[in-house]
Amino acid sequence: MDPDPAPPKPRHSRKRTNPGHAPEKVRAVPGPQREVLDSAIETARAAQQSNLNLAADVDALRGALAAAQATAVEQGRVLSSLQDELNSKHQIILEMQHHEGQMEAQFLADQNKLGQMEAFFTADREHLASMFQQQNELVNKFTEAQKLLMQRNEDVDRLQRELVIKSDEAIQLRAHSQLQALNTSKKQVPPRRKTRASMGAIVNTGARTIEIPLDPIPMAEVPEPSTESTSQPLLSATPRLAEVFDGDIDKLDKVLNDFAQLCLGRDAVVTVTPKKGTTAKKKSGSAKKKQDxxxxxxxxxRRLRHFTCMKFEVEAVGDFEHHNPASEASVSACEAGEDPPDELFQWDFSPGYLQCRWNKLMIKKIVDTLLAEHEEDQDDFIEVGANRVFMENAMKDKLATWRGSWHKFQPRFSSATQHVETSAEAHARAVQAKEQHQLEMRSLALKTRKLEDRIETSTHTIQLKILAGTARDVETWKRMRDMVGHLGIWGMSSEEEADVMLDGQLVRIYKVKVCIWREPSIADYLRFVDAQTALNKKNQPGPKPAPRVRNPQHGFGKAAAPPGLPRNLYSSTWLDTKTPAYIETLNIPKEVFELFVAATDRMNL
Structure with a gap:
């Protein structure tokens, strides 16, 4: 649009610079013409003023038109921008409508899936409710069966107690009748246990035995039925029994069968085979010497220990823990050839003490004293191999033991306190270690005695049941003996002595600790063997064994699991907590050793 033209300037606004053109002043002439002229002049002036006003209005209108045109252009640009934005919004709305359609379809599909899953969960919930109901029924049945089993166990215990009472009465009546019939005043006292006499022929075959309501689980390779044991027991734990039967269970069964035939009044052929390397006849003198x-x-x-204590002026050899050894100067002088005084008795506990001349002279003086005191017995000593060399070597072994005890009481460098111990600290440490060693040795002795008792009880019970001929649990007792033999000494649970008040009296008991690595059911199986042991010792003279109390609160045993046992003898729960590397160190054999299963035919009352 073209810019507005400049408004024309009025003609009268131009100054007349030419003096010749100056207007002439005419005086007014009155009259009508003058009035007409004045009127025309006024009209011209009004028209001129009107023209000026109209020109100003035109200029204002032109400015307003230009502003309106600029505003229209700007509004056109804004309208174009709004139109573009509207088109973009419209496109977004179309896309959102399309996406909303897709979402609606997805929502319908998901709603359909939710319906299917709800139907599946409803069916699964009904199935779980059915399974829970069945589980409750099984729990109720198991509870009833457990109650019935407990009741039967109580009945079995009651019947066993009644059987023991009746057996005692029968034994007393039988003994009384035999005393009256034979006019004897006293029944023959059985030989003391674990003596050579007790290892002879079995007597008192009517002794009471416990019938175990368990059957051994057949092994992977089931052997043919026989009276032979499936495995050899641990005869090293019962050397006297092994010595009597030469470690041959077959020979034992044959002897028992022959003895049973003789008891029934039948003929039996007994073959006596002398031991290898010996003759059937031996001189009584050689046998006596072998026993001596x-x-x-x-x-x-014993005499070496006695003379040592006498010469060193100590009450017992254990007092060498606090022995004052010979000085370094005296030992050096002795090594140079100077003999110590005859009345002086001191050990040299410095390094190399077994080879030093000082200790050799001390040992020689003790051996000389022994030989001088027993000059008439020297031939007997030499005959059994107890010559001077034997005595000196025995003294060296004892000296090593005494020096070891003395060394434990010497101050050492303590890594905990980073300084050398004082005499009091060393003494306290040695006393504590000695007490701990004594506890360990006492525990080992208890385990050894427990193992020997269990093997002896199992073997003796098997013999009695084989002689009876009607026992139904012979194989169970054989498997029990094999299980005890596999466990060995380290498979026996640890015990602690304790004094408790029982019925107002102080009673010594053994608190049995839990053997954490051992199969838990083994403890229940061993109770049958322990009950038979207690039954065997009931009527024997001498002190009765202290009761053994099992309780998980007594703690766990500290003995490590012995390697080489069959897998069934280890606790499966305990094995699950161990790493494969540790399990590999156990050297578990491939052989399968099965345990027991309940004998239902012997549990019916």
Missing amino acids: KPFMINYVH
Whole structure:
């Protein structure tokens, strides 16, 4: 649009610069013409003023038109921008409508899936409710069966107690009748346990035995039925029994069968085979010497200890823990050839003490004293091998033991406190270690005695049941003996002695600890063997064994699991907590050793 033209300037606004053009002043002439002229002049002036006003209005209108045109252009640009934005919004709305359609379709599909899952969950909930109901029924049945089993166990215990009472009465009546019939005043006292006499022929075959309501689980390779044991027991734990039967269970069964035939009044052929390397006839003198050899050897050791205590002026050899050894100067002088005084008795506990001349002279003086005191017995000593060399070597072994005890009481460098111990600290540490060692040795002795008792009880019970001929649990007792033999000494649970008040009296008991690595059911199986042991010792003279109390609150045993046992003898729960590397160190054999299953035919009352 073209810019507005400049408004024309009025003609009268131009100044007349030419003096010749100056208007002439005419005086007014009155009259009508003058009035007409004045009127025309006024009209011209009004028209001129009107023209000026109209020109100003035109100029204002032109400015307003230009502003309106600029505003229209700007509004056109804004309208174009709004139109573009409207088109973009419209496109977004179309896309959102399309996406909303897709979402609606997805929502319908998901709603359909939710319906299917709800139907599946409803069916699964009904199935779980059915399974829970069945589980409750099984729990109720199991509870009833457990109650019935407990009741039967109580009945079995009651019947066993009644059986023991009746058996006692029967034994008393039988003994009384035999005393009256034979006019004897006293029944023959059985030999003391674990003596050579007790290892002879079995007597009192009517002794009470416990019938175990368990059957051994057949092994992977089931052997043919026989009276032979499936495995050899641990005869090293019962050397006297192994010595009597030569470690041959087959020979034991044959002897028992022959003895049973003789008891029934039938003929039996008994073959006596002498031991290999010996003759059937032996001189009584050689047998006596063989029996006297261990006695003489032990006697020599006792006399050596006696003379050592006498010469060193101590009450017992254990007092060498606080022995004051010979000085370094005296030992050096002795090594140079100077003999110590005859009345001086001191040990040299410095390094190399077994080879030093000082200790050799001390040992020589003790051996000379022994030989001088027993000059008449020297031939007997030499005959059993207890010559001077034997005595000196025995003294060296004892000296090593005494020096070891003395060394434990010497101050050491403590890594905990980073300084050398004082004499009091060393003494306290050695006393604590000694007490701990004594506890460990006592525990080991208890385990050894427990193992021997269990194997002896199992073997003796098997013999009695084989002689009876009607026992139904012979194989169970054989498997029980094999299980005890596999466990060995380290498979026996640890015990602690304790004094408790029972019925107002102080009673000594053994608190049995839980053997954490052992199969838990083994403890229940061993109770049958322990009950038979207690039954065997009930009527024997001498002190009765202290009761053994099992309780998980007594804690766990500290003994490590022995390697080489069949897997069934280890606790599966305990094995699950161990790493494969540790399980590999156990060297578990591939052989399968099955345990027991309930004998339902012997549980019916």
